[in-house]
Amino acid sequence: MLEIANNRFPRTPYYLMGIGVVLLLVGSYYGLFVAPPERYMGEVQRIMYVHVPTAWNALLAITFAFVCAIAFLMRSDFKWDARMEAAIEVGVLLAFLLCVQGAIWAKPTWGVWWDWDPRLTTTAVLLFAFLGILALRRFVDDPVKRGIWSAVATIIAYVDVPIVYFSVRWWNSLHQLQSSPDTVSSQFHLPLRVNAFGVLFLMTGFIMLRARLASLRHVSEVAPPPMLAEEAGEMA
Amino acid sequence: MIAALRKELLLQWRTRAQFLAVFVFGATALLLFSFAIGPNAADLRKFSAGFLWLGLLLSSTLTLSESFHAEMENRAMEGLLLLPADPRVLYYGKAIANWLQLMVLGIALVPVMVVLYDAGTTKIPMLLVVIALGAAGLSAPGTLYAAMTAQVRSKQTLLPLLLFPLIVPALLASVKATSLLILGDPMGSLGSWLTLLGAFDAIYWALCGLLYGRVVEE
Numbered sequence: 001m002l003e004i005a006n007n008r009f010p011r012t013p014y015y016l017m018g019i020g021v022v023l024l025l026v027g028s029y030y031g032l033f034v035a036p037p038e039r040y041m042g043e044v045q046r047i048m049y050v051h052v053p054t055a056w057n058a059l060l061a062i063t064f065a066f067v068c069a070i071a072f073l074m075r076s077d078f079k080w081d082a083r084m085e086a087a088i089e090v091g092v093l094l095a096f097l098l099c100v101q102g103a104i105w106a107k108p109t110w111g112v113w114w115d116w117d118p119r120l121t122t123t124a125v126l127l128f129a130f131l132g133i134l135a136l137r138r139f140v141d142d143p144v145k146r147g148i149w150s151a152v153a154t155i156i157a158y159v160d161v162p163i164v165y166f167s168v169r170w171w172n173s174l175h176q177l178q179s180s181p182d183t184v185s186s187q188f189h190l191p192l193r194v195n196a197f198g199v200l201f202l203m204t205g206f207i208m209l210r211a212r213l214a215s216l217r218h219v220s221e222v223a224p225p226p227m228l229a230e231e232a233g234e235m236a
Numbered sequence: 237m238i239a240a241l242r243k244e245l246l247l248q249w250r251t252r253a254q255f256l257a258v259f260v261f262g263a264t265a266l267l268l269f270s271f272a273i274g275p276n277a278a279d280l281r282k283f284s285a286g287f288l289w290l291g292l293l294l295s296s297t298l299t300l301s302e303s304f305h306a307e308m309e310n311r312a313m314e315g316l317l318l319l320p321a322d323p324r325v326l327y328y329g330k331a332i333a334n335w336l337q338l339m340v341l342g343i344a345l346v347p348v349m350v351v352l353y354d355a356g357t358t359k360i361p362m363l364l365v366v367i368a369l370g371a372a373g374l375s376a377p378g379t380l381y382a383a384m385t386a387q388v389r390s391k392q393t394l395l396p397l398l399l400f401p402l403i404v405p406a407l408l409a410s411v412k413a414t415s416l417l418i419l420g421d422p423m424g425s426l427g428s429w430l431t432l433l434g435a436f437d438a439i440y441w442a443l444c445g446l447l448y449g450r451v452v453e454e
């Protein structure tokens with residue numbers, strides 16, 4: 001049974017990840033060596049070529065997890081549970097990278113590692129919320145309950161994201177006005193877009209691989225113990 | 237629903253020693269927070285609203301996780317689910333009971349805050365509204381998550397882990413609104429924070445009730 005599951009999607013994730021890596025290399029080369037340095041922020045600004053794609057894709061991964069959660073609650077098909085687990089894990093990883101990149105960028109630009117900017121704060125809250133859901137999955141042994149509970153928690157946490165964003169924006173704007181990084185001028189578009197697709201392909205590949213892993217684990221979880229399976233085989 | 241609420245309130249009344257212990261815990265937390273700042277009266281007064289809500293938040297994890305204690309004994313939950321009643325009724329009964337208990341706890345912690353931090357306010361009715369709305373924001377998702385984590389190993393860790401990131405907006409709005417009541421509100425922004433709190437409550441009271449049936453089903 002494991003072989004069948006393995007052969008069903010033979011190479012697609014690897015092709016996607018290959019395309020993603022190539023695109024990331026091209027985009028990063030262009031961003032690092034070809035695109036001109038930004039006038040005010042200088043060379044530091046080049047981190048935007050990975051930072052912005054990471055942000056878009058982190059949001060995309062979490063949104064996909066939300067869609068999977070709804071699909072799982074409606075269909076009770078464990079395929080969606082596996083995809084949700086994969087999307088949350090990849091989304092959490094991207095959100096963590098996002099916070100790290102943001103801190104690396106903020107230190108030379110704003111002079112501090114962290115700022116209570118709405119986007120930054122929302123990413124941190126999102127990171128912790130979904131880390132909590134991953135922890136919940138670890139602690140529940142029954143696969144059905146694990147699926148339903150983490151789907152419910154995913155929906156609740158996802159609905160929270162815009163509320164957090166607006167509340168932090170409100171909260172912070174009463175203290176100080178944060179100058180947000182300007183919109184990107186046309187010279188900087190190309191590496192940004194290439195990298196965005198690079199991360200997208202890489203992420204899709206990761207999610208597919210991780211979802212397959214989760215499906216396989218689910219199969220082995222609900223499979224009868226080997227002794228019983230043999231007996232069933234003999235009886236058939 | 238009335239019957240479900242009555243059951244919860246009766247249960248809480250019977251375990252009022254527990255409530256007292258949680259209150260003492262919250263008051264101790266308030267006492268300890270002041271050591272983090274030092275004995276500067278102006279600073280303490282400035283941060284008093286935040287301390288009050290953090291104290292209430294920490295205490296609420298005890299209240300919430302305890303609220304499913306009775307259901308977990310002798311598989312009482314299964315018995316309740318066998319009743320010819322919508323599980324949503326059970327949820328709202330428990331959530332309202334938790335809300336009332338957190339509200340009483342919050343009101344009980346206010347005098348402690350006033351004494352320790354010299355953070356009095358004359359707008360008592362408004363403060364009650366803020367506490368009621370804030371406690372509602374804690375109770376709705378808290379009750380849902382408590383229903384999950386009560387059945388899990390290491391529930392004491394998992395409930396705050398799930399609940400704390402989620403209630404950031406409610407906490408923020410409650411702290412801000414309370415702080416405006418204590419320190420004065422020159423820009424008249426109290427109303428917008430109350431609106432935010434109300435919106436958070438409305439969303440989660442509706443959403444959690446909707447999803448509760450799936451959480452407890454067998």
